[in-house]
Every structure is written in structure tokens, then in C-alpha cells.
Amino acid sequence: MAFSTISFLFAFLPAALILYRIVPERARAVILILISLVFYAWGDVRHLPVLLFSMVFNYVAGLELGLLKQKGAKRRAKYAMMLAVAVNLFLLGYYKYTGFFAGSLARMFGRAPSSSVMPLPIGISFFTFSAISYILDIYLERARYSRDFVQVAAYICMFPKLISGPIVQYKDMKGRFTAPKMTMSNFLAGTQKFVVGLFKKVLLADALGAAFAGISALDGMAAATAWLGMIFYSLQLFFDFAGYSDMAIGLAQILGFPIDKNFDYPYISDGIADFWRRWHISLGRWFRDYVYIPLGGNRCSTGRQILNLLVVWLLTGLWHGAAWTFVFWGIWHGGLLILERFALKNLRELIPKAVRIAVTVLLVFIGWVFFFSPSMGSALLWIRQMFGGAGLGIWNGATGYFLRTNLITLIAAVICCGPNLGRTVTNLSYQKGRFGVIISVAVYIVLFLCCISYIVGSSYNSFLYFQF
Amino acid sequence: MTDPRFWKFIKWLLIIVLAVFLISGRLSNRISITDFSTMAKAVTEATDLTPMQEADNQMLKRLYGLDSSLYDGVLLYYPTTNMGAEELLLVKMADTSQAAEVQAAMENRLATQKKSFDGYGAEQTAMLEKSILKVRGNYALFISAEDPVKVRQAFDRNY
Numbered sequence: 001m002a003f004s005t006i007s008f009l010f011a012f013l014p015a016a017l018i019l020y021r022i023v024p025e026r027a028r029a030v031i032l033i034l035i036s037l038v039f040y041a042w043g044d045v046r047h048l049p050v051l052l053f054s055m056v057f058n059y060v061a062g063l064e065l066g067l068l069k070q071k072g073a074k075r076r077a078k079y080a081m082m083l084a085v086a087v088n089l090f091l092l093g094y095y096k097y098t099g100f101f102a103g104s105l106a107r108m109f110g111r112a113p114s115s116s117v118m119p120l121p122i123g124i125s126f127f128t129f130s131a132i133s134y135i136l137d138i139y140l141e142r143a144r145y146s147r148d149f150v151q152v153a154a155y156i157c158m159f160p161k162l163i164s165g166p167i168v169q170y171k172d173m174k175g176r177f178t179a180p181k182m183t184m185s186n187f188l189a190g191t192q193k194f195v196v197g198l199f200k201k202v203l204l205a206d207a208l209g210a211a212f213a214g215i216s217a218l219d220g221m222a223a224a225t226a227w228l229g230m231i232f233y234s235l236q237l238f239f240d241f242a243g244y245s246d247m248a249i250g251l252a253q254i255l256g257f258p259i260d261k262n263f264d265y266p267y268i269s270d271g272i273a274d275f276w277r278r279w280h281i282s283l284g285r286w287f288r289d290y291v292y293i294p295l296g297g298n299r300c301s302t303g304r305q306i307l308n309l310l311v312v313w314l315l316t317g318l319w320h321g322a323a324w325t326f327v328f329w330g331i332w333h334g335g336l337l338i339l340e341r342f343a344l345k346n347l348r349e350l351i352p353k354a355v356r357i358a359v360t361v362l363l364v365f366i367g368w369v370f371f372f373s374p375s376m377g378s379a380l381l382w383i384r385q386m387f388g389g390a391g392l393g394i395w396n397g398a399t400g401y402f403l404r405t406n407l408i409t410l411i412a413a414v415i416c417c418g419p420n421l422g423r424t425v426t427n428l429s430y431q432k433g434r435f436g437v438i439i440s441v442a443v444y445i446v447l448f449l450c451c452i453s454y455i456v457g458s459s460y461n462s463f464l465y466f467q468f
Numbered sequence: 469m470t471d472p473r474f475w476k477f478i479k480w481l482l483i484i485v486l487a488v489f490l491i492s493g494r495l496s497n498r499i500s501i502t503d504f505s506t507m508a509k510a511v512t513e514a515t516d517l518t519p520m521q522e523a524d525n526q527m528l529k530r531l532y533g534l535d536s537s538l539y540d541g542v543l544l545y546y547p548t549t550n551m552g553a554e555e556l557l558l559v560k561m562a563d564t565s566q567a568a569e570v571q572a573a574m575e576n577r578l579a580t581q582k583k584s585f586d587g588y589g590a591e592q593t594a595m596l597e598k599s600i601l602k603v604r605g606n607y608a609l610f611i612s613a614e615d616p617v618k619v620r621q622a623f624d625r626n627y
Contacts, residue, residue: 043565061475067475119563
């Protein structure tokens with residue numbers, strides 16, 4: 001079930017919140033598990049056993065691991081951790097990568113790849129990484145294992161973050177499920193974040209998505225149209241995922257679980273490293289804490305650091321999808337980071353900040369071409385068309401049409417990429433006293449109503465990150 | 469239960485349950501990655517489309533109660549005259565949870581057609597009796613024609 005649907009907003013969410021509110025605090029985690037399972041099963045009940053397995057298996061594996069650690073059986077604990085992580089990765093790989101690797105092997109041996117694959121359980125990449133975080137936090141002694149199944153299960157399956165993150169680490173959530181408190185301030189702040197997220201998704205991302213779909217359907221593109229398509233998709237992806245994250249964080253806060261932000265204005269980054277401190281922050285932290293640092297991180301030779309970075313970025317690419325385009329996209333970012341950190345280290349400070357931001361945005365946007373293209377061939381074709389490869393010139397009628405019909409959305413999206421609008425609203429709320437608060441609340445209510453009327457009047461648009 | 473060996477035993481038991489679940493799922497739950505256009509070409513080439521005409525979304529709604537915008541692909545051919553029973557519907561679902569709804573729509577349409585010809589259209593009734601309705605993973609096919617088996621074979625080959 002997606003957050004931006006009428007059934008979620010007016011049926012599931014109110015019912016879930018009322019139920020969660022009326023039960024005693026100690027029973028809330030159990031209710032949270034039950035409503036999360038209903039939320040997950042709503043879309044496709046056939047994948048529910050995969051989620052249930054992840055909850056039960058990791059609880060059991062965590063218990064075994066924790067008890068071995070308690071007894072000081074280091075070697076057995078290491079094997080238990082490795083097996084638990086391997087089972088989690090196998091489950092993820094089975095659904096997500098079997099078709100990709102089997103297809104690649106078949107092509108390598110000149111055979112036609114199978115035309116049927118296993119359907120991907122929604123959110124598997126996210127809840128599997130949460131589960132691995134539980135196991136590794138116990139092994140690395142960042143958190144103690146839990147004897148209480150409810151604590152582990154609620155952490156893995158809590159519905160705000162279940163399908164598309166943020167990938168919250170267990171060490172940051174441990175103990176929070178014992179008696180979660182719902183407070184008025186959390187409710188109001190959470191609702192505010194949720195409405196902002198809904199606005200980003202429904203009014204910006206979906207409109208940008210429609211524009212991008214229109215451009216993608218063209219047989220050939222003038223150079224400017226191809227650039228425009230790339231910009232539309234880059235903005236759509238940001239508002240789609242950041243919107244979902246805002247909604248997830250808002251919902252978690254309403255339920256009594258404050259979660260760190262997942263996006264921090266990534267399109268004003270002045271370098272690739274800066275970009276990854278601002279884009280999908282929870283995933284970056286996960287790879288840093290569970291892959292990069294255990295591999296040696298920065299505390300090793302330059303050669304080893306480069307290798308570590310390449311491993312992390314290859315895995316980051318593969319995490320996003322089972323296709324060579326995602327592998328390339330991961331290596332593209334890894335390569336740029338390596339270049340920035342080692343080759344351009346001193347040059348960076350000589351370049352004005354505005355230029356650094358422009359270059360970063362350009363490189364990130366070009367990376368998204370590989371992200372949205374179904375194959376390497378079509379990605380390269382798109383890039384070729386950005387430089388006039390289609391033979392339709394720099395600008396044609398289609399360019400003017402797509403720019404004209406989406407100009408307001410485009411301007412609104414560009415403004416919303418920066419922090420100024422958000423700051424203005426916050427200042428209005430806090431500095432103008434009671435009048436400012438009334439205006440600010442009115443703005444959020446109007447925004448919510450606009451989103452609802454748009455949802456009612458259009459067909460459902462899924463979230464881009466659901467596919468990962 | 470403070471003995472890790474107990475939990476190790478339970479863990480292995482769960483791994484066996486997982487293996488059985490995955491193997492059984494692998495045999496039944498696969499979805500096709502064949503393009504809708506490829507599948508549509510294959511099934512339309514396997515039958516004679518002369519007594520049929522292509523439908524738009526409005527006709528799809530009228531005859532089946534389905535909205536084509538909710539699916540990855542829909543192709544409907546319906547009879548050119550009221551006396552025809554030839555029909556072809558191919559649907560590629562956005563996800564397999566839509567299967568029950570699509571199957572019910574196809575069954576309803578078949579029942580309605582049978583009722584329409586009951587008692588006076590012996591040929592049409594015979595054609596509808598041998599019609600094929602098949603839901604497989606993310607694809608659904610309904611074919612009522614002279615030789616529906618050929619269409620089903622084309623469907624299976626390209627799935």
C-alpha cells in the first residue's frame with residue numbers, strides 16, 4: 001500500500017492511529033506489528049511469508065549470536081553471524097538477482113535468457129538491510145540482542161519505513177518499542193512532515209514524471225529535449241523519494257519514533273562526497289558502517305581505500321537494481337568520489353562554490369540517465385541525443401511544448417530543491433507569533449487539500465523506489 | 469532457553485522451511501518479462517482476426533469492467549457483429565495481485581456471452597464452450613475462436 005492513496009489516507013491510517021492510540025503503551029509495539037503486516041499484505045499477500053521469515057529468522061539468529069557472545073565463544077559467534085548475514089543476502093539475491101545473473105550467464109554462452117522471473121517482494125531490499133543491521137549490531141557489540149520477539153519484529157517491519165526506508169539501524173532504535181509515547185508535539189511535527197512529503201510526491205514528482213514519460217515516448221529528441229528529459233527525471237526521482245522519506249519520517253514521529261532525515265537538499269551539494277551526505281543518507285550510513293569501515297575505511301593505504309570505495313559503490317549500484325545500468329551508475333559515483341578525494345583534492349578549493357555546485361549537479365544528473373534507462377545501449381543513445389545525435393537539431397517544437405507546458409512545475413521544483421522556501425515557512429511559523437502559526441497551519445491544510453484533489457483526479461502513480 | 473544450541477537448531481529448521489518455500493514458489497509464482505507488444509503480436513498472429521475489431525478503453529470498460537490504465541498492457545478484439553462470438557483479450561498485469569480481478573472479469577464476460585447465445589446460437593455456444601481462459605503469473609488470456617489452442621500455445625511459448 002502506498003502512502004499517497006485515498007485508501008491509505010482515509011481508511012488505513014486513521015484506523016491504525018486510533019487503534020495504536022487507544023491501546024496501553026506497553027501493547028503498542030504488538031499493535032504496530034499487526035498493522036504493519038496488514039499494510040504489507042494489502043498489496044500482495046503472497047509475499048507476506050518472506051517478511052514473516054525475516055522477522056522470525058533474525059530474532060532466532062540474534063538470540064543464538066547474542067548467547068554465544070555472552071559465553072565468549074568468539075569463533076562460533078563469527079560463524080553464526082556469517083550464516084545469518086548469508087541467509088539474509090541469499091533471500092535478497094534469490095528474488096532480486098537470480099534473473100540478472102542467470103540471464104547474463106545465458107547470454108555469455110549464446111543462449112536466450114529465460115523470459116520469466118520471480119516477482120520481487122516489495123521492500124525486500126529495505127527490510128533485509130534492517131535485519132542485517134540487527135545481526136551486525138549484535139556482533140559488533142553496538143547493541144545487545146533482544147529476548148523479546150516483539151522488539152525485533154517491530155524494528156524490522158514497522159510500516160512507515162518497511163517498503164522504502166529510511167534504513168534505520170538497530171542501534172538507533174533499540175529499546176524504543178518497549179512503551180512508545182504519542183505526544184501532541186510529535187503528532188503535529190509528524191503531520192507537518194507528512195504533508196510536505198505528500199506535496200513533493202503528488203504535486204511535484206507525479207507532474208514531473210508525466211513530463212518525463214512524454215519525452216521518453218518520443219521516437220527521437222532534439223538535444224535540448226533530451227536535456228530537459230534528464231532534468232525532469234532527476235527532479236522527479238528526488239521529489240518522489242524525498243517525498244516518500246518525509247512521509248515515512250513523519251508517520252514514524254506520529255507513532256513516537258523520531259527518525260533522522262534521509263535527504264538534505266542534495267541538489268545544492270558542492271561535490272560528490274557532499275552529495276552522498278545529503279542523498280539517501282540512511283543507505284550511505286548503512287554501507288559506511290557495515291561495509292566500508294569493516295573493510296578498513298580510511299585507515300589504510302591509498303590503494304586499499306580506492307578498492308574499498310569501489311567495492312562499496314559496486315554494491316550500492318547493485319542494491320538499486322539487478323541490471324548493468326545500475327552497476328555502471330554505482331561505479332560512476334564511486335569513480336567520481338575517488339577522483340574528488342585523491343586527484344582533485346587541492347584543486348577543489350580553488351573553484352568557486354557556485355561552479356562546484358553546477359558541476360556536481362551536472363555529473364549527478366548524467367548518472368541518472370543510466371539509472372532510468374532500461375539498458376546501457378539506451379542510456380548511451382540518450383546521452384548521444386543530448387549532443388544532437390538524433391539529427392533533430394538543438395531545439396524543436398517538442399522542446400518548446402514540453403518546456404511551456406511544464407514551466408510552472410519546473411520553477412516550483414527548482415525552488416523546492418533549495419532550503420529557502422522551507423526556511424521562510426518556518427520563520428513565518430515561529431517569528432510572527434500566533435498570527436504566523438495560524439497562517440502556517442492554513443498553508444499546510446490548503447497544501448493537503450490540493451494533494452487530495454490531485455490524487456482523486458488522477459490515476460495512481462507508484463513510488464520509483466518501490467522497485468528497489 | 470539460554471543454550472545457543474537450541475536456537476541454532478531452530479535456525480536450521482527455519483532455513484529448511486525457507487528452502488521448501490522458495491522451491492515451491494519457484495515452480496508456481498514466476499512472472500514473465502516478455503514485452504507486451506511481443507506477446508500481443510504472437511497471440512494475434514496465431515488466430516484469424518477478420519471477424520473481430522480492436523476495442524478502445526471505453527469498450528473494455530463496457531464489456532469487461534476493466535480500466536486499461538491500471539495494467540501494463542491490454543489488448544481486446546471483440547466481434548464485429550452481434551452474431552459473432554470471436555473474442556481475444558490479453559492483459560499484462562502491473563502486479564500479480566490484479567490476477568483475481570482480471571480472471572473474474574473474463575469469467576463474467578464468458579458467462580454473459582454464453583447466456584446471450586443460449587438456445588439459438590449453436591455455433592457460437594460451441595465456440596464459447598471451447599474458449600480458453602488462462603491466467604499465468606502477470607499475464608491473462610481469454611480467447612474465443614475457431615482454434616483457441618493455437619493462441620494458447622503461442623501465449624505459452626512467449627511467456
